[in-house]
Amino acid sequence: MFGKKFQRKYALTAQGVQTVKKGTFWTVIVNLIVLGGISILYLLMDGFMGALTEGEPLPNAALFITGVLLFLLLSFATHLQQYRATYGLVYNEVKATRLSLAERLRKLPLGYFGKRDLADLTETLMGDVNRMEHVWSHVLGYLYGAYISTGVAAVCLFVYDWRLAAACLWGVPAAFGLLFGSRRLAGRSAERTKKAAVRVADGMQEALENIREIRAANQQARYLAELGQKIDEHERVTIRGELSTGLLVNAASVIMRLGVATTILVGAELILSGRIDFMLLFLFLLVITRIYAPFDQSLALIAEMFVSQVSADRMMEIQDMPVAEGAAAFQPNGHDIVFEHVEFAYDEKKVLHDVCFTAKEGEVTALVGPSGSGKSTCARLAARLWDAAEGAVKVGGVDIATVEPEVLLTDYSMVFQDVVLFDDTVLENIRLGRRGATDKEVLAAARAANCDEFVRKMPNGYHTPIGENGARLSGGERQRISIARALLKDAPIVLLDEATASLDVENETRVQGALSRLLAGKTVLVIAHRMRTVAGADHIVVLENGRVAQQGSPAQLMAEGGLYRRMVELQQESAQWRLA
Numbered sequence: 001m002f003g004k005k006f007q008r009k010y011a012l013t014a015q016g017v018q019t020v021k022k023g024t025f026w027t028v029i030v031n032l033i034v035l036g037g038i039s040i041l042y043l044l045m046d047g048f049m050g051a052l053t054e055g056e057p058l059p060n061a062a063l064f065i066t067g068v069l070l071f072l073l074l075s076f077a078t079h080l081q082q083y084r085a086t087y088g089l090v091y092n093e094v095k096a097t098r099l100s101l102a103e104r105l106r107k108l109p110l111g112y113f114g115k116r117d118l119a120d121l122t123e124t125l126m127g128d129v130n131r132m133e134h135v136w137s138h139v140l141g142y143l144y145g146a147y148i149s150t151g152v153a154a155v156c157l158f159v160y161d162w163r164l165a166a167a168c169l170w171g172v173p174a175a176f177g178l179l180f181g182s183r184r185l186a187g188r189s190a191e192r193t194k195k196a197a198v199r200v201a202d203g204m205q206e207a208l209e210n211i212r213e214i215r216a217a218n219q220q221a222r223y224l225a226e227l228g229q230k231i232d233e234h235e236r237v238t239i240r241g242e243l244s245t246g247l248l249v250n251a252a253s254v255i256m257r258l259g260v261a262t263t264i265l266v267g268a269e270l271i272l273s274g275r276i277d278f279m280l281l282f283l284f285l286l287v288i289t290r291i292y293a294p295f296d297q298s299l300a301l302i303a304e305m306f307v308s309q310v311s312a313d314r315m316m317e318i319q320d321m322p323v324a325e326g327a328a329a330f331q332p333n334g335h336d337i338v339f340e341h342v343e344f345a346y347d348e349k350k351v352l353h354d355v356c357f358t359a360k361e362g363e364v365t366a367l368v369g370p371s372g373s374g375k376s377t378c379a380r381l382a383a384r385l386w387d388a389a390e391g392a393v394k395v396g397g398v399d400i401a402t403v404e405p406e407v408l409l410t411d412y413s414m415v416f417q418d419v420v421l422f423d424d425t426v427l428e429n430i431r432l433g434r435r436g437a438t439d440k441e442v443l444a445a446a447r448a449a450n451c452d453e454f455v456r457k458m459p460n461g462y463h464t465p466i467g468e469n470g471a472r473l474s475g476g477e478r479q480r481i482s483i484a485r486a487l488l489k490d491a492p493i494v495l496l497d498e499a500t501a502s503l504d505v506e507n508e509t510r511v512q513g514a515l516s517r518l519l520a521g522k523t524v525l526v527i528a529h530r531m532r533t534v535a536g537a538d539h540i541v542v543l544e545n546g547r548v549a550q551q552g553s554p555a556q557l558m559a560e561g562g563l564y565r566r567m568v569e570l571q572q573e574s575a576q577w578r579l580a
């Protein structure tokens with residue numbers, strides 16, 4: 001009952017299955033003890049009836065009171081255990097699940113994040129786990145406990161009188177049959193609701209992230225109207241879904257309760273024909289209320305269990321994704337980066353074709369080419385942010401697809417176009433380059449990257465918080481912090497993607513100076529649009545439509561003519577045109 005299939009179905013950890021088992025066990029005990037309490041009531045009634053009709057002595061009051069006290073004590077103790085098992089332990093399960101999902105996401109190849117965006121993943125980590133938490137704590141233990149205790153009670157009732165037992169219990173399978181029969185309907189409706197919720201979250205996130213652009217384009221009204229539509233749609237599908245599950249749950253509850261009527265009818269018939277006495281019917285009527293009670297609770301929750309399947313599936317999809325793994329040791333022979341016949345596609349779209357080049361250690365290799373030619377893609381493949389579909393990227397003779405990404409990246413410093421900063425101080429943001437670096441080392445790197453001059457103007461200097469994702473910094477300042485990080489890390493391979501794009505001429509000259517001093521002896525792969533930036537490179541790889549169109553030294557390529565020379569000339573022309 002609680003095997004691997006159950007674990008996957010409800011997205012539980014192995015520990016979580018144990019928790020559900022415990023919850024189920026204590027629910028069975030609680031339900032059976034409540035049924036035991038009913039027996040005390042029955043025995044008392046039976047005693048009174050005997051005294052009234054047969055003139056027997058009245059039941060022993062002390063014995064009865066002891067029985068009731070014992071019942072109350074046991075009931076309290078077992079309810080407490082049930083509470084602990086179902087609620088207390090589930091919080092550990094929630095924590096373990098969120099951590100395991102986050103760990104999985106950390107190791108997933110970047111390509112996965114193109115398929116499910118941030119709002120969608122946040123919804124899984126928060127919303128889906130919350131929904132499952134409710135199922136783990138409120139549904140599974142209660143439901144499975146009710147199945148088992150009702151099974152035990154049903155056997156006893158059938159032993160007493162099979163006719164009354166059948167009259168009393170037929171409603172349970174009928175009610176559950178109705179709900180299980182409509183399971184697919186509930187699943188589909190849950191999927192629609194989830195999609196609508198993700199669309200709302202997406203819309204909200206997009207609106208907040210792009211608020212500047214939306215205002216600049218004066219599109220607030222249109223954007224709000226679109227967001228309003230998404231919210232209305234979410235409301236509509238939610239109401240429709242809840243209405244249909246509400247109707248089904250109520251119908252199931254009514255069917256189950258019809259069992260009371262049939263028990264009375266069959267019981268009356270049996271009493272009139274003299275086949276049972278009234279006390280047996282009384283016993284069945286007492287038991288019936290207790291048998292229905294846990295199911296009544298569960299019927300409402302069972303609908304939630306069906307709906308939760310969408311959440312469990314979304315969580316398992318992340319858990320099932322293959323992660324980028326590899327050897328925990330990386331011992332390259334030098335740090336030459338070699339692209340060997342590399343092919344690569346984002347989903348269906350092939351963007352690199354048979355790319356071959358070598359970025360030698362101690363040299364600056366520049367990737368140039370028109371926009372969309374595949375420069376950034378090459379840089380990402382060089383750091384195993386994605387894996388090549390065909391061919392190999394080797395560093396010091398080692399195919400990087402065989403190395404654990406985290407281990408590999410200790411040998412890389414990266415400065416990409418979109419700098420990611422954290423809501424912390426300038427000092428800590430730079431220290432991210434090398435955890436454990438001393439303040440002195442951080443400050444030296446900051447100075448070399450020319451951060452000093454703008455940081456000094458901040459109210460608390462290097463201890464000033466920079467806001468969420470560095471919201472209080474200019475583009476150039478963000479890039480200088482990112483360069484400082486790379487300098488601090490001092491890794492043997494440096495990837496620079498438009499590293500100096502947002503710096504003004506004066507700053508750019510200073511940062512270039514700092515970079516060239518510190519890049520000496522490293523394997524440097526630079527992506528730059530401006531030909532002036534790459535003129536000092538040792539080797540240039542010209543990409544065009546994902547293929548290597550030319551490669552060689554700047555002088556060689558100028559002499560050769562072709563795309564590189566055209567790009568240099570074009571940029572010179574446009575510079576003159578701007579000055580004119």
Ligand SMILES: Nc1ncnc2c1ncn2[C@@H]1O[C@H](COP(=O)(O)OP(=O)(O)OP(=O)(O)O)[C@@H](O)[C@H]1O
Pocket residue numbers: 114346349351369370371372373374375376377378
């Ligand atoms: N995450 C992605 N998903 C799908 N396609 C992508 C993705 N990133 C880039 N592409 C596509 O791959 C191709 C190469 O993109 P890439 O960013 O490598 O070019 P680039 O030369 O660096 O361009 P730019 O100079 O404009 O930054 C482009 O056609 C681009 O649209």
